[in-house]
Amino acid sequence: MDAPQPYRAEPAILSLGEEFFDEVDPTRFPKAIPRFLNRRWADRVGLGEMDWERNFARFEPLADNLTRPLALRYHGHQFRTYNPDIGDGRGFLFAQLRDDRGRLLDLGTKGSGTTPYSRRGDGRLTLKGGVREVLATEMLEALGVNTSKSFALFETGEQLMRNDEPSPTRSAVLTRLSHGHIRIGTFQRLAYFENAAGIASLARYVLDKLYGETPPAADADLAARLLDLVCERTATLAASYVASGFVHGVLNSDNINVTGESFDYGPWRFAAEWDETFTAAYFDEWGLYAFGRQPEAIHWDVAQLAGCLAMIGDAPALADTLGGWPSRFEAALIDRLLWRLGVARVDNADDRLLVGAILKVLRSRRVGIDRFFFDWRGGRVPTGEAYDDEAFLALRKALAGRERPIVHPYWTDAQPCSMLIDEVEAIWSAITDNDDWQPFESKIDAIRRFGHAMAADAVG
Structure with a gap:
């Protein structure tokens, strides 16, 4: 701008x-x-x-x-x-x-x-x-x-x-x-009171004002179109969380926005390593919203929206759309992982092979999430003891010929920008102990520099 x-x-x-x-x-x-x-x-x-x-x-x-x-x-x-x-x-x-x-x-x-x-x-x-x-x-x-x-x-x-x-x-x-x-829970309230007219009115508002589309005249078409859009956006949201190593912590249906925008941050955490059981909220005793279960949680929430829209739509058609959510998530995860890695998509089996290699490496926990994407950005193949492991052989092979130039000086830093819990607590300690806001302000500057680097070298 x-x-x-x-x-x-x-x-x-x-x-x-x-x-x-x-x-x-x-x-x-x-x-x-x-x-x-x-x-x-x-x-x-x-x-x-x-x-x-x-x-x-x-x-x-x-x-x-x-x-x-x-x-x-x-x-x-x-x-x-x-x-x-x-x-x-x-x-x-x-x-x-x-x-x-x-x-x-x-x-x-x-x-x-x-x-x-x-x-x-x-x-x-x-x-x-x-x-x-x-x-x-x-x-x-x-x-x-x-x-x-x-x-x-x-x-x-x-x-x-x-x-x-x-x-x-x-x-x-x-x-x-x-x-x-507008949350999934906004629609749930109307369904609770059996207010089908209110559901239709809210669906038209969302399509018109938030998605910028002309709402279909027929209620069934209205419901079908809205669920299709919400499935697409929320599948991308779930994939974005996973690719970022982020755990929201409280993915209740009142915390899922129908535009697929993440919001309302309470006990969030970034995972240091690829641990699918990692939770952010101390009160999530069953790991319902653990790192690896976030796609399941968001899909479940979207199913509640489908149930509400069935009051004005065709239930079998809505069920078919909902059933396609996992496939959309898988496609979005490929997009988001390759975007973060800085490698362009080729839209064929090679993408799946590469993502499979990425996930195998991350699940090995030989290296942290932020460090991995920092070192391998643009398809680089770094050296060092951490990468002298069989788990990385398939990744090196899958990346061959897909390297891309990276231009921002951020990528020559000694350490990646991260936001792990120890950093958050250190920032807060400076504030609460000494009313020192410099670490907070410096971290914002560092994050924005990181964002500029991601945008400068973005692909796809």
């Missing part, structure tokens, strides 16, 4: 009607200390000249946009147990606007106070939680994952009590930029 874009407000969510949301008021915080401001994305949505504190700490309305924030209504399966008592419990939709690509985006919050769905919660976000979400979204964006963007993080001057971390702890409010906040 060469120049900042104009601000284009479009509060389209209002067209759905009051059945889909509740008007709420933002909490008034004692302080508003800016800790992260995403100026590059502010330029892309025409907000480069705004008053950050006024709009994203006090949440005074943007011009020609929502006059009051909206807490969105939804249900969802949480660890496979249906919960009808959820919704936006510590966040709201603040505004909608178009970006430089013409997409309708939402500005939504996390930690902005209580809503009708807060239950017994305080509606707040810990500063550590906000810092972690910024780090997650920045790293995933660099890795080419379709993710929400952390837009603004303000420390708010309150002391919060939490059971799962040392308390009292510092508070924050986060604003994130997302390609819609």
Whole structure:
């Protein structure tokens, strides 16, 4: 992008009607200390000249946009147990606007106070939680994952009590930029109330406003088209997680966006090695959302959407589409692994052979995930004791003749950019012990440099 874009407000969510949301008021915080401001994305949505504190700490309305924030209504399966008592419990939709690509985006919050769905919660976000979400979204964006963007993080001057971390702890409010906040759980709520008309209305909104398509007139065609698109996007999302070595941690159906965009980061982790049993959430006792089970989890969530759409569509046809999800995932995984490796696809059996060799190497755990992709980027064949193993012979053979030039100086660094838990904790320790934000800011700079390198040498 060469120049900042104009601000284009479009509060389209209002067209759905009051059945889909509740008007709420933002909490008034004692302080508003800016800790992260995403100026590059502010330029892309025409907000480069705004008053950050006024709009994203006090949440005074943007011009020609929502006059009051909206807490969105939804249900969802949480660890496979249906919960009808959820919704936006510590966040709201603040505004909608178009970006430089013409997409309708939402500005939504996390930690902005209580809503009708807060239950017994305080509606707040810990500063550590906000810092972690910024780090997650920045790293995933660099890795080419379709993710929400952390837009603004303000420390708010309150002391919060939490059971799962040392308390009292510092508070924050986060604003994130997302390609819609419509979840699978949004459709589940309508199905729960047997509201077929609402499902059709929401499906039309998603196709029109989020996918930019003219919705089919017939409900059956509407359902079929939406499920087809969601299957494609979520299969790519699952493959992106796997290729990135990322574990979201809580892939409940209320955490799956129907645009296939990853969002809402709580107990996330990046895996150091290719361990399919690795989990991110301490409360995931059964490994339901372990690294290697994420495709299964997302496919299961999409099946819940198919069940909702069956209220307006042809169930056998929807089942056929859902049945093709694993094949889409496999194709997307080939795309994402070769993209991260920096090797162009040739769209034949050689791609499958190469990906099979990559996975065999990674599963051997002879080398960490980040180190592997850093060393072998562009089809390079590195030397060293770590690679003097039989597991790498097939990889060398599969890469022969597929090398590509890499131009960014990042690839000559001594170490790859990573975001492992020890790094996250060290960044937080500097903040909580000494109020030292330099390691956090330096890490953001390093991640963005890594992202530039990935984009500069991107293939396909």
